[in-house]
Amino acid sequence: MVDPSRQETLRRAIELLFFGYREFTDRPDRILERRGLGRVHHRILYFVGRNPAVSVKGLLEILAVSKQALSVPLRQLTEMKLVAVLAGTSDRRVKRLVLTPEGRRLEADLTGTQMRRLSAAFEAAGDDDEAGWMRVMERLARTELQPSSPAGAA
């Protein structure tokens, strides 16, 4: 049994994550919408930008989706000349993906809104809080939870 006031804190945290994440994705989503694109397109642009010359397989592992789910949006982005494929590497089976200048522009536009939002929150909260936020998020993003207690133990 968990301390009730601790529970209250944890539930506030859950809600902050829910509403925070929704706010966080809202603006990019609306920019994408104007071009008929979705959140996956942003993710592709983002991670190709962050990992230049990444392979399709590498992207699949980062995004954790099926290759069929990646294939369509990725093709759209290459057709729109936002993502380019580098030829002639050592292993010719592997495609190396990069952003085109135009792709970089859109990515900067999309991610820029998120960086500004984060930046505003960090500045308002101060450096210590920013550092604390990062440390907590690092745990949150990496923590594997132990196999949950056999149904209904709560």
Place this chain on the structure above:
Amino acid sequence: MVDPSRQETLRRAIELLFFGYREFTDRPDRILERRGLGRVHHRILYFVGRNPAVSVKGLLEILAVSKQALSVPLRQLTEMKLVAVLAGTSDRRVKRLVLTPEGRRLEADLTGTQMRRLSAAFEAAGDDDEAGWMRVMERLARTELQPSSPAGAA
């Protein structure tokens, strides 16, 4: 133009949010899957639990979805006796939603995994980092970003 090392920090933050949120929802999603339910069902259970006797309209505003999108999962939950409808309030147009004991159990199971995950991250990081995390998230969840600069200014 943003300081490059600042950019790097902000991009790290973006990735932490992306991967962190995905980790965060993973376990509840798999519990729900076993019952043929989805994330919306969890959200309904969560917010009905947090706001006992909430109206359908209130729930719609919290979740920010169309009433058609709410209607099906909500009906499923009431049919499964996880959510109950309180009758006879002052305004008889309004339904008051509450969790049944069984609904409370499932909600506790789902949210419990998230509370344990958060709790583990908070404990590992320490009280100061926890407080900092909360303050940053509060800004993040509430900050309205100024209208974005006219396309391509990035």
Place this chain on the structure above:
DNA sequence: CTGACCGGTCAAAGATATTGACCTATCGAC
């Protein structure tokens, strides 16, 4: 009585994701 509101439903449409099967090209090892 009437307009506004709460709740619900049907229908059409589109987007998103999945699994499964199958294909080519290439690589590395034998």
Place this chain on the structure above:
DNA sequence: GTCGATAGGTCAATATCTTTGACCGGTCAG
């Protein structure tokens, strides 16, 4: 050179989710 494994792609069927639009009944307040 053959062969198994890998990278990438595609078609198809299926399922889910969500949206907009149009309506409905019941209820409330003036």
